[in-house]
Amino acid sequence: MAEQKEKVLSVENLVINFKTDNGILQAVRDVSFDLYQGETLCIVGESGSGKSVTSKAIMGILSNNAVIANGTIIYRGENLLEVSEDEFYKIRGHRIGMIFQDPLSSLNPIVKIGKQITEAMLINSDKLKTMYNDLISDDLIRYKNTLAKMNIAITTERKKLDLFRSEIKVKEGRSAADKLADRKLLKEKKAAFKQFEKEIRAKYMDQAREYKKVLEETEKRAKKEVAAYKDKVLAEHKTQEAAIRAKYAGDKAKLKEELARAQEDLDNKLRITKAEAKRRALKIMHEVGIPEPEKRYNQYPFEFSGGMRQRIVIAIALTASPEILICDEPTTALDVTIQAQILELINRIKAERNLSCIFITHDLGVVANMADRVAVMYAGKIVEYGKLDEIFYDPRHPYTWALLSSIPDVDSKQELDAIPGTPPNMIYPPKGDAFAVRNRYAMNIDFREQPPFFKVSDTHYAATWLLHPDAPKVEMPKIVSERIRISLEGQYDEQ
Numbered sequence: 430m431a432e433q434k435e436k437v438l439s440v441e442n443l444v445i446n447f448k449t450d451n452g453i454l455q456a457v458r459d460v461s462f463d464l465y466q467g468e469t470l471c472i473v474g475e476s477g478s479g480k481s482v483t484s485k486a487i488m489g490i491l492s493n494n495a496v497i498a499n500g501t502i503i504y505r506g507e508n509l510l511e512v513s514e515d516e517f518y519k520i521r522g523h524r525i526g527m528i529f530q531d532p533l534s535s536l537n538p539i540v541k542i543g544k545q546i547t548e549a550m551l552i553n554s555d556k557l558k559t560m561y562n563d564l565i566s567d568d569l570i571r572y573k574n575t576l577a578k579m580n581i582a583i584t585t586e587r588k589k590l591d592l593f594r595s596e597i598k599v600k601e602g603r604s605a606a607d608k609l610a611d612r613k614l615l616k617e618k619k620a621a622f623k624q625f626e627k628e629i630r631a632k633y634m635d636q637a638r639e640y641k642k643v644l645e646e647t648e649k650r651a652k653k654e655v656a657a658y659k660d661k662v663l664a665e666h667k668t669q670e671a672a673i674r675a676k677y678a679g680d681k682a683k684l685k686e687e688l689a690r691a692q693e694d695l696d697n698k699l700r701i702t703k704a705e706a707k708r709r710a711l712k713i714m715h716e717v718g719i720p721e722p723e724k725r726y727n728q729y730p731f732e733f734s735g736g737m738r739q740r741i742v743i744a745i746a747l748t749a750s751p752e753i754l755i756c757d758e759p760t761t762a763l764d765v766t767i768q769a770q771i772l773e774l775i776n777r778i779k780a781e782r783n784l785s786c787i788f789i790t791h792d793l794g795v796v797a798n799m800a801d802r803v804a805v806m807y808a809g810k811i812v813e814y815g816k817l818d819e820i821f822y823d824p825r826h827p828y829t830w831a832l833l834s835s836i837p838d839v840d841s842k843q844e845l846d847a848i849p850g851t852p853p854n855m856i857y858p859p860k861g862d863a864f865a866v867r868n869r870y871a872m873n874i875d876f877r878e879q880p881p882f883f884k885v886s887d888t889h890y891a892a893t894w895l896l897h898p899d900a901p902k903v904e905m906p907k908i909v910s911e912r913i914r915i916s917l918e919g920q921y922d923e924q
């Protein structure tokens with residue numbers, strides 16, 4: 430039976446458009462996927478297919494001209510698209526970390542590496558406050574999210590009303606009767622909105638009140654717990670101080686020194702000091718394979734190679750102990766041997782820290798090294814997804830075939846075979862299967878209707894009309910089937 434794995438992140442029906450000078454660009458068109466605890470999900474596709482936009486939506490860092498037209502991103506039971514800015518700030522970079530393609534763009538060129546790594550730790554340096562926030566965070570997010578949902582629902586309705594009001598304002602040359610009719614309609618709409626607002630508030634406020642009560646209880650308990658911790662720490666310090674005074678009564682210099690040490694101990698228990706942040710930073714620098722961290726700590730980004738810079742970026746992402754790591758083409762800018770080292774590093778850290786990982790790449794060779802599962806993206810949609818073996822040894826979508834044919838073959842020294850044609854202009858996406866014009870297996874229906882997902886196995890789905898029971902049987906390209914045959918034979922040889 431399939432093992433029950435915990436879902437850590439769920440993207441559902443995500444639709445993201447961009448307002449551009451040339452019109453509305455449809456970057457992400459109804460994307461859904463789950464991320465399970467401890468796995469690496471690779472999202473693969475040509476440039477422009479919507480991979481980065483999807484990951485930016487998860488991180489909440491889309492540019493201003495982006496419009497999230499539909500969808501939810503559920504993390505720990507909460508919709509990240511609805512949580513308030515404050516809450517999102519806590520989650521972003523805290524529970525979900527991200528590494529980008531170009532390490533230079535995420536590092537500040539004029540700030541020493543050590544400072545950049547410790548910065549995030551020192552922002553939350555008050556340990557008592559952090560402890561309190563951690564204790565109440567689940568209940569707080571749940572409560573705030575309920576209010577946010579309510580406000581979003583009301584604002585959306587109000588915007589519709591405002592739009593109508595401005596529409597009738599700009600209408601010109603109307604008869605008095607028309608104006609009267611419009612005014613009457615506006616009045617009705619206003620009343621309907623008032624009614625809607627009342628109902629929505631009633632619906633959400635009951636829930637919110639209940640959550641608030643729970644939150645207040647949790648806050649009380651958390652305050653007590655934090656106060657008890659503080660009392661304990663202070664009491665211990667007092668005892669220690671008394672002991673030191675007794676012990677070194679005759680030696681003034683020694684007494685002063687010991688008292689200072691005790692004070693530092695106390696500081697460390699109450700807040701993250703610079704010294705402790707540095708210790709932690711050096712430890713993480715060591716973890717990500719930076720030689721001589723002590724020396725490197727005081728250097729600037731330009732003093733590091735590309736690979737080392739990417740290690741620093743990974744170190745920064747790790748300081749917050751994230752649960753999910755999103756890697757967006759983290760090795761694309763690096764040369765091949767360095768690329769392999771960084772991939773190995775990410776795999777090791779992922780295993781050691783039990784992270785769940787979304788790994789974005791246009792390179793199926795990288796996919797083979799990283800993925801547990803694969804989602805193939807084309808023109809803003811996922812067109813096929815499955816376990817790594819299912820995608821590599823039993824691919825079903827002609828676009829996946831095309832991608833697989835374009836992997837350069839190390840042994841035969843074949844050139845990389847670019848997929849013929851170009852991706853569509855996403856301001857005018859095609860009506861049917863977006864890949865149809867580049868697909869030599871395309872049927873009439875491909876140009877008319879978007880294919881649904883057809884099931885290949887419990888874990889493997891592909892959106893192509895070729896899987897419809899009435900479709901003609903077609904074979905995948907020889908180059909792909911041959912490669913699969915050879916690599917499968919290779920596997921059996923090894924056994």
Ligand SMILES: Nc1ncnc2c1ncn2[C@@H]1O[C@H](COP(=O)(O)OP(=O)(O)O)[C@@H](O)[C@H]1O
Pocket residue numbers: 447448449454455456474475476477478479480481482483492494855
């Ligand atoms: N800020 C933006 N404004 C307008 N269009 C954008 C913006 N960001 C991305 N796009 C467009 O969205 C589509 C998807 O982009 P992206 O997710 O970056 O692709 P990739 O799969 O290469 O990461 C592309 O057509 C791209 O041009």
Ligand SMILES: [Mg+2]
Pocket residue numbers: 480481482757758
């Ligand atoms: Mg990208």
